[in-house]
Amino acid sequence: MVDNIASTGPDTPAAGAGASPLLSVQDLRVSFRTPDGVVQAVRGVSFDVERGKTLAIVGESGSGKSVSTQTVVGLTRGAKVSGKALFEGRDLLTASKEELRRIRGAKIGMIFQDSQSSLHPYYRVGWQISEMIRAHNRKVSKAEARERSIELLRRVGIPKPDRRVDDFPHQFSGGMRQRAMIAMAMALDPVLLVADEPTTALDVTVQAQVLEVMADLQAEFGTALVLITHDLGVVADVADEVVVMYAGTVLERAPRRELFYHHHHPYTEGLLGSLPVETDMRRRLRPIAGSPPSLIRPPAGCPFHPRCPYAFDRCRTETPPPRQVDANENHQSACWLPLDAAGRDEARANIGTSTR
Known part of the structure; x- marks a missing residue:
């Protein structure tokens, strides 16, 4: 993989590097x-x-x-x-x-994990997309919203969207329902x-x-x-x-x-x-x-230390802040191990030896 x-x-470099995120x-x-x-x-x-x-x-x-x-x-x-x-x-x-x-x-568009519960079972898929469009712009007519819904379903790969637009969610497969959710999320660009x-x-x-x-x-x-x-x-x-x-x-x-x-x-x-x-x-x-x-009583220090094979005393008492790894400003790690690769490997080896 x-x-x-x-x-x-x-x-x-990221698009618009230097600009605010x-x-x-x-x-x-x-x-x-x-x-x-x-x-x-x-x-x-x-x-x-x-x-x-x-x-x-x-x-x-x-x-x-x-x-x-x-x-x-x-x-x-x-x-x-x-x-x-x-x-x-x-x-x-x-x-x-x-x-x-x-x-x-x-x-901001949202796509949730369970498309079956995200789509209302009593309303047709196309109607739900159309209503979302019109909720943000009442100047859009029902006919225009329907056409936009058909185009969105076509764009996400739903076959025969002019017919499937009138189907209920249970008539879609799991993959098709998720595509319909993507269409709804992308409706207003x-x-x-x-x-x-x-x-x-x-x-x-x-x-x-x-x-x-x-x-x-x-x-x-x-x-x-x-x-x-x-x-x-x-x-x-x-x-x-x-x-x-x-x-x-x-x-x-x-x-x-x-x-x-x-x-x-x-x-x-x-x-x-x-x-x-x-x-x-x-x-x-x-x-x-x-x-x-x-998460009601999280551990002191590093939250991962009870499961960590390399944990040492400092990990159990002090919470590590995010730190820059290997002089790479885009890479941060919240861990007390050395930040350079050689020092990190040596520390891991020593900890592993001391715990055997």
Whole structure:
């Protein structure tokens, strides 16, 4: 899988280098009150999304990936939120409900994991797309919105869209429903598309088709994409930059090739080590030992230290800040291991020897 990573894309300068990012999330913190205590779902997350680029957010279930992006667009009711989420210079976290309604759909499109629950079962697919269009622009007639819906379904590869536009969601396959969700998300040509596990419930062939549709639309309209996933194979195919989350925090972020070939954090190493290797299908997969911590009572120090094979005393008491890796300003890791490759390898070897 890793050997198939293209050599172009993320290693080239970002479009509009030097300009401010389209979306800049800074020290985002999100918590929820529960009968058992306060869940610290997101704990100081920061990342940027450049115009026209793809940012992948990866991590195990419960790492805070979805909560982070849903909070940015105002979809986490009842949460205590702090930090900033600057979108085209406007802080979305302080925006009014009316402002967020105008931005969602028109400026920021959303694709959710479960297309069956995202599409209303009692309404035809084309009607739902049309209503979304007209909700943002009442000057568009029903006939015009219907024509736009047909064109969108055609663009995402739905066969015979002039007939399928009147079908109900249950008459679409899982892959076709996800395509319809992409069509709805792209209806108003948003500048940012947030896709939350858009291919999880699909088989491999359909997954590839859906990703291809998203890539084609992104190339055509220059849309930035935030892709939330736990599938590093998908990341290898589409991402420009990768953010690795764990226990509500960012442990590592880097350009795609840098992350796959020169990753620093032991958690990233564990994620990559758990992938099957096409050149050695007989190799045993290496799972990460243990389980993610409770976000009601997260551990002191590095959140990954209870599962980390290289943890030492400092990891258990001090939380490591994001630090620049190997003098690469685009690569940061929240880990106390040495930042240069030689020192890091030596430290890992010494720790491994001392624990045997």
